[in-house]
Amino acid sequence: PQSRGEGTGNLPVAREGYRIELADGSIHSSDAVIVAAASYHAANLLGDLDRELASLLGEIEYASSALVVTGHRLADVAHPLNAFGLVVPQRERRKILAVSFSSRKFPDRAPDGSVLLRTFVGGALQPELFNLSDTELVSLVLAELADIFGVCGEPELARVYRYPRAMPQYHVGHLDRVARIEALAARHPGLALAGNAYRGVGVPDVIQYAESAAGRLLDIGCH
Ligand SMILES: Cc1cc2nc3c(=O)[nH]c(=O)nc-3n(C[C@H](O)[C@H](O)[C@H](O)COP(=O)(O)OP(=O)(O)OC[C@H]3O[C@@H](n4cnc5c(N)ncnc54)[C@H](O)[C@@H]3O)c2cc1C
Structure with a gap:
């Protein structure tokens, strides 16, 4: 740009x-x-x-990744989220690369009683996922978050950010x-x-x- x-x-x-x-x-x-x-x-x-x-x-060479940021009520999350996040090994065959529990890492990222998650998608191994629509990315991420952490219900917010050719x-x-x-x-x-x-x-x-x-x-x- x-x-x-x-x-x-x-x-x-x-x-x-x-x-x-x-x-x-x-x-x-x-x-x-x-x-x-x-x-x-x-x-x-x-x-x-x-x-x-x-x-x-x-x-x-560079890879691209998309970041799906979602906010959830803690009451909608079964897992205690007592960590800073996770990195997903390839052998798990999931459609996400990592999740960062932003509001666990840094103060003032989410209101009391809520949590802010940043989920990474795409990368060098699943480049096709980078090209999904925003709606498809959000639903893919919500399905993975539901499966891994028992996140249910509608998120309080969901935003997609794309980083083309950003990761050498x-x-x-x-x-x-x-x-x-x-x-x-x-x-x-x-x-x-x-x-x-x-x-x-x-x-x-x-x-x-x-x-x-x-x-x-x-x-x-x-x-
Ligand atoms: C989605 C994502 C999440 C990440 N999360 C983390 C994290 O949690 N922790 C961590 O440590 N690292 C993280 N990283 C890695 C880290 O953020 C990046 O590696 C780092 O910010 C890159 O810095 P940079 O200065 O090399 O590139 P950039 O910050 O991209 O800076 C390059 C600059 O060059 C400018 N530019 C390009 N062409 C021109 C031109 N012709 N003339 C003038 N300017 C130009 C661009 O506009 C840009 O501002 C993440 C990376 C990504 C993509």
Whole structure:
């Protein structure tokens, strides 16, 4: 999606640094750039600068997942929900990947006497489920929640959020590819990469990787 400040897919390097062209037509110069978009977007942005780097970035596969958020009266849930959630192994042959008990993890996510659940559907192993309609996704999730936790009755709320190509897949060989990507990126002074495509998908890993990218650029004098 086009958003304010979004790069236009072109990141040419100038002798004195990088020229960044934004979607609003403005052009900015910088001696350092951290490309923190998904690796397939980074591939587009960096194609003119380094074709080999862009090609490797484009090789990282992504999966899509849908998130179905439902609110329920505790009286409608047989299970005590005395945990933070669950991850479903493939051998269970269910149509959901995981459930996060949001209101058990964080305060103020649901009124007293209710619970907020986030259920993940799709992913790399069941990509076809990502394309179901909102109504189909909600009913699939309610059926699974009824079976696993004894959730009954109508939910107090039900919303569907979709995350297309949001989860990079760390296949065998991923770390070797990332090492090659990092080595190629390091050939361009002032260029660094960040994001979940490289060395960790969880938010803490993404933050740590971004901080070390920023630290490297500061160390080599890019201020
Ligand atoms: C459904 C779901 C649930 C998750 N739940 C958890 C969780 O509970 N705990 C946890 O630790 N992790 C969770 N994760 C993983 C974690 O949230 C992500 O891995 C992490 O947020 C990704 O951060 P990022 O900065 O790499 O990508 P993003 O947050 O997607 O940021 C990339 C940014 O790049 C921008 N962009 C793209 N192209 C351009 C361009 N041309 N110019 C400028 N900007 C551009 C995009 O607009 C976007 O804002 C979840 C992921 C998903 C999909």
